[in-house]
Amino acid sequence: MRYENVLATIGNTPLIHLSRIAKDIPAQVYGKVEAYNPGQSAKDRTALYMVEQAERDGLIQPGDTIVEATSGNTGYSLAMICSMKGYRCLLTVSSKASQEKLALLKAMGAEVVICPADAEPEDPRSYYSQAKRLSEEIPNAYYLAQNFNLNNTMAHYSSTGPEIWKQTEGKITHYVCCAGTGGTLSGTARYLKEQNPDIKIIGVDAYGSVLRKYWETGEFDKSEIYSYKVEGLGKTIIPGNVAFDLIDDFVKVTDRSSAHRARQLAREEGLLVGYSSGSAMQAVFHLQEELKPTDVVVALFPDHGTRYLGKVYNDDWMKQQGFLEHNGEPINDISYQRYRKIYRAYRMKYKRYLRQTLRSIS
Numbered sequence: 201m202r203y204e205n206v207l208a209t210i211g212n213t214p215l216i217h218l219s220r221i222a223k224d225i226p227a228q229v230y231g232k233v234e235a236y237n238p239g240q241s242a243k244d245r246t247a248l249y250m251v252e253q254a255e256r257d258g259l260i261q262p263g264d265t266i267v268e269a270t271s272g273n274t275g276y277s278l279a280m281i282c283s284m285k286g287y288r289c290l291l292t293v294s295s296k297a298s299q300e301k302l303a304l305l306k307a308m309g310a311e312v313v314i315c316p317a318d319a320e321p322e323d324p325r326s327y328y329s330q331a332k333r334l335s336e337e338i339p340n341a342y343y344l345a346q347n348f349n350l351n352n353t354m355a356h357y358s359s360t361g362p363e364i365w366k367q368t369e370g371k372i373t374h375y376v377c378c379a380g381t382g383g384t385l386s387g388t389a390r391y392l393k394e395q396n397p398d399i400k401i402i403g404v405d406a407y408g409s410v411l412r413k414y415w416e417t418g419e420f421d422k423s424e425i426y427s428y429k430v431e432g433l434g435k436t437i438i439p440g441n442v443a444f445d446l447i448d449d450f451v452k453v454t455d456r457s458s459a460h461r462a463r464q465l466a467r468e469e470g471l472l473v474g475y476s477s478g479s480a481m482q483a484v485f486h487l488q489e490e491l492k493p494t495d496v497v498v499a500l501f502p503d504h505g506t507r508y509l510g511k512v513y514n515d516d517w518m519k520q521q522g523f524l525e526h527n528g529e530p531i532n533d534i535s536y537q538r539y540r541k542i543y544r545a546y547r548m549k550y551k552r553y554l555r556q557t558l559r560s561i562s
């Protein structure tokens with residue numbers, strides 16, 4: 201294939217049958233492998249769409265500065281797009297981002313401002329606040345704001361959704377997707393639900409993030425927030441791109457199980473994918489009791505594993521986290537959904553016991 205430039209190669213990523221890791225799951229399970237994008241993540245789609253929409257709206261022109269708060273992947277995609285289109289790229293990045301990710305951003309010509317991961321969003325030191333401030337201080341600067349810019353969702357509505365629909369010949373029954381800004385989940389889900397409203401949308405969230413609780417109760421519960429390791433997954437704010445009404449179930453996964461699933465994808469499927477891809481895979485395992493052989497499950501794998509060589513794919517890091525006990529076997533965490541099932545079973549058992557006791561003493 202011959203392309204005009206690297207940007208023309210964004211999208212049309214493969215859907216790969218996961219015949220080994222998912223062999224005991226009673227459904228056909230596929231991975232939508234976004235590492236095949238030139239910037240090795242789904243964020244190529246988002247960044248390109250947001251920049252080109254801003255151009256179409258007359259908000260930016262070459263020579264301007266594009267500012268963004270990013271955990272790394274959007275930054276890499278933006279740096280690539282900015283260098284191709286002639287923009288200055290200025291990124292505020294969480295201190296949680298891996299060294300590999302930071303090196304990549306710099307290699308692509310981006311300027312990087314590192315901000316403390318534990319600073320609350322309203323804190324002037326946070327990567328959101330600093331991006332906003334810089335975009336106001338620098339002349340001809342434009343803040344893309346991927347959490348609230350609905351063109352993030354549109355990117356996936358116009359590309360990822362149609363691709364998955366076509367690749368599964370309309371047979372997809374379950375779409376499993378990590379939620380960060382929510383763009384990948386919401387855009388794809390909206391397109392798929394428009395084709396077939398029965399398709400189940402399963403969001404994936406991290407322990408330490410506020411999204412699942414907000415979906416379940418409508419409450420922004422600060423007590424849900426604590427630091428966790430998976431990058432890109434979950435949020436400590438409610439982004440405008442999460443279409444909560446499209447989500448049929450929201451599964452929480454742990455750092456540990458996500459790490460083991462990512463490693464298992466590499467070993468068993470030959471797919472060196474990122475940490476949150478392990479989260480999506482773990483969420484498929486949470487679903488398995490609900491699945492049947494005719495179901496077609498698509499899990500979206502957001503990025504490439506090379507960005508995590510110092511973390512998930514490094515045994516020393518895994519040991520430091522305490523993730524390599526139990527002979528490195530995956531340890532199933534308990535999703536809320538399962539927890540509820542177990543709780544209900546206990547409650548029924550207890551009620552039965554109570555009834556029997558009352559009967560015996562009456």
Ligand SMILES: Cc1ncc(COP(=O)(O)O)c(C=O)c1O
Binds near residue numbers: 432
């Ligand atoms: C590695 C990774 N996984 C998942 C996500 C979540 O995707 P989205 O922001 O579209 O919800 C991101 C977003 O930055 C990411 O970088």
